[in-house]
Amino acid sequence: MYAQKDTIKEAIFKTLKVIRMHDWLLDLYVLDFFVDGHWEKLPSSWQNCFENMTPQDLGNILSGIPTSHVLPLSFISLVKSVQVLSLPRKPKFERSRKVTINDEDSCGGHPKLKNLFLKHVKLKKRHEISLMAEVVRSVALESKCDAVMDFGSGLGHLVRVLAYKNNLHAAGIECQSQLTEEARKLDLQLEYTASKHLSENSTASLLRPIHLNMTLTSNNQLHQLKLPDSMKTYGLVGLHPCGDLGPLLIKHFINCKQVKYICVVGCCFMKLTCEGKECGYPLSEYAKGLDSKLSYVSREIACHAIEIYLERLRKDNYDDLKVHAYRAALERILVEHDPKLKHAPVRNIKHSNTMTFHQYSTLALERLNIPVVDVARGESDLLQWRRVVTLYTLRLALAPLVETVVLLDRVLYVLEHGLLCEIHPVFDPKLSPRNHIIVGRRT
Structure with missing residues (x-):
């Protein structure tokens, strides 16, 4: 069916309205999680809800599977808005x-x-x-x-x-x-x-x-x-x-x-x-x-695959997703070492989930030509890896609206x-x- 202008206009208007209400979440770049204290920027009701929730539970919720968790109404409203306003992604070409x-x-x-x-x-x-x-x-x-x-x-x-x-x-x-x-x-x-x-x-x-x-x-x-x-x-x-x-x-x-x-x-x-x-x-x-x-x-988060990501979460297969926490922890170390190193182009490391943080940071810093920094702070930050995964997942849940x-x-x-x-x-x-x-x- 060919699209109609008035229908498209209404969809754009409503979708942008929801995006404007959640710019604060979309713009929480995971790389700066520890540098800018992103967890504290979530509403307190969200923090309390997701603090003890496993990534697997969150993946199930965003996949539409019923949950026994008591969810904040603002979060439920957001999830429903994304479902209603996003372009359908299930293939159905005639x-x-x-x-x-x-x-x-x-x-x-x-x-x-x-x-x-x-x-x-x-x-x-x-x-x-x-x-x-x-x-x-x-x-x-x-x-x-x-x-x-x-x-x-x-x-x-x-x-x-x-x-x-x-x-x-x-x-x-x-x-x-x-x-x-x-x-x-x-x-x-x-x-x-x-x-x-x-x-x-x-x-x-x-x-x-x-x-x-x-x-x-x-x-x-x-x-x-x-x-x-x-x-x-x-x-x-x-x-x-x-x-x-x-x-x-x-x-x-x-x-x-x-x-x-x-x-x-x-x-x-x-x-x-x-x-x-x-x-x-x-x-x-x-x-x-x-x-x-x-x-x-x-716009960058809108280019990622939410279906594959949620599938990994649901299957309790999210060890490889810890890379976000590794990079965020290294970012805080770099910024504290030298503020000019903020968002420095470190080397992209494959299979980082099998490495210790010390191994990861040593390889990641090779191209910056700086000495290996003290990783004790990073190892402490990594205890919060679930928070990092949760924040990234929440942002990714909004991504279909941006693409729409x-x-x-x-x-x-x-x-x-x-x-x-x-x-x-x-x-x-x-x-x-x-x-x-x-x-x-x-x-």
């Missing part, structure tokens, strides 16, 4: 739109080429590419447009599916020339494999994608691309474009009549430009007229310009946390 390819003399239909597009692709990417290609194919048919450009195409996995399997004229736009060269090699490898199973006519008629290099900083650059005659009109695809790239693609869709549709999945909200005429957020005139600011810290505002602002921006727009949760959020696809179309 599977009936799927296009079945029955022609066995094709890349998409030959039984021995079933796994042709899975080589060199990790599980998460396979999941995303398969569903994204299905959505793009469906929208392309509705738009009567058989050409598409994929921005941030990397090794070209998506454009290969769109071209060779779905018979779309596809172009991949990538900023790194090395990836573009590798993409061309993978195209040739695919064609070689396909030629062993397809007729000469089918092999000769394969639509090879084109790969171009461009670092996109302005939507005006897209008008300068030299495209073949088969791509006089086209659709835009962005599978997790970082930061401002997603908004740039949406703006190009709005401003260029040659672009018949767009399918874009957001990512890296913390890298959005939030000030100036060409900002990436907010886009819509309506949101610009509200108190719609979102801090860097709140960013995505609905993009949908509304398209609607304000008189174009059709819808949004679907398509990917499995446990595999791909940013799982909503925004689809815009020209009629």
Whole structure:
């Protein structure tokens, strides 16, 4: 169902209202937990409630499992608000739109080429590419447009599916020339494999994608691309474009009549430009007229996977989550050692849950070139690791609201310009946390 402006406006207004009431929580950066005394900033009723609650209990509560704990009404209200106002994350794209390819003399239909597009692709990417290609194919048919450009195409996995399997004229736009060269090699490898199973006519008629290099900083650059005659009109695809790239693609869709549709999945909200005429957020005139600011810290937490995190808590598997406490404890030591070291870029340590704090801090401080500091204070702070995990969990519970505002602002921006727009949760959020696809179309 296509979104309606009034419905989107009401949703943005209500969601921002709840966010404004809880900015104090969203902006409690866990890194500063001990430096700024974050636990004491929680309401006293929350402190009393969560002090003796296990992370497992909190994970169950936020997953909707009944509890015997007496919860503060303000917390219950917040949880309910998040449930009601957040965009649904359970995948439910209309599977009936799927296009079945029955022609066995094709890349998409030959039984021995079933796994042709899975080589060199990790599980998460396979999941995303398969569903994204299905959505793009469906929208392309509705738009009567058989050409598409994929921005941030990397090794070209998506454009290969769109071209060779779905018979779309596809172009991949990538900023790194090395990836573009590798993409061309993978195209040739695919064609070689396909030629062993397809007729000469089918092999000769394969639509090879084109790969171009461009670092996109302005939507005006897209008008300068030299495209073949088969791509006089086209659709835009962005599978997790970082930061401002997603908004740039949406703006190009709005401003260029040659672009018949767009399918874009957001990512890296913390890298959005939030000030100036060409900002990436907010886009819509309506949101610009509200108190719609979102801090860097709140946009950063909105990029994390709440489903996977809560699942770990519920399974009593949160030892690896102590890394937040390790880093927060080290931060207090660094700041007390030298205030100029606040938020210093320490080395990222894997498997820290198997280390002592002394081992962790020794490795983390390697790149700062300072002597190993006294870790006794840190070891004392680590006794409060459950508090750190609890605070992070509470902030993460709010994250879907922030993502909802960013995505609905993009949908509304398209609607304000008189174009059709819808949004679907398509990917499995446990595999791909940013799982909503925004689809815009020209009629």
